Amino acid sequence: MEIKQSNQTSSAVYADAIMIRKAVFIKEQGIDPNLELDTVTPATWHYVLYDDQGHAVATARITPNDATTGHIQRVATLKTARGHGYAGALIKRLISDARTQGYQQLELGAQVTAQQFYAHLGFQAVGPIFMEAGLKHQAMQYTL
Template structure:
């Protein structure tokens, strides 16, 4: 298992992240591709986890919201690779990297169906659920320490 990251949209890491997101969000969850594949800046870091066969199986991205906060988005694991702890490992790496950047918290909009997963990682719900891309989401925050 290996985690790679890049903030370059012409990198193989970014291409692998997009491929996973298309498979999970566009094909599996039927989210409109124009909503899913959005514009990013070099401040956005794309993480991809590669399994022992060097296949890209999970992804997430993080962008600083402010000097103390990272905004995690687009957490996805290919259907065939779920249940292996890959997303957990990605999010733990993002939290460790955020801590080294001096961030105090991570925030994300969890699909309500995945809220329990994020709670297990220490994220706490904040505010009321909201709709995004036709799916119910919940803002969740992880304090970094």
């Protein structure tokens, strides 16, 4: 297993992240491509986890809200690769990198169906459930 990252939209890492996001969010969950494939800046870092065979199987991204808070988004694992701990390993890497970069807090909007996954990693639910892209979400925070 290997985790690679890039903030360049011309990189192979970004292309692999988009491939996973299209498979999970657009094809599997039916999210409108115009909502899923948004504009990013070089401040956004895309992470992709590659399995032992070198296949891109999980992705996430982090964007700074400000100097002390990072926002995790687009966490996805290919359906055929679920149950192996890939997403957990990816989130732990993002937490570690955020700590190294001096962030004090991370936040994310978890699909309600994934809320327990994030809680297990130490994220705390905050605020009411909200709708995003036609799916119920819960804001969650992690204090570094």
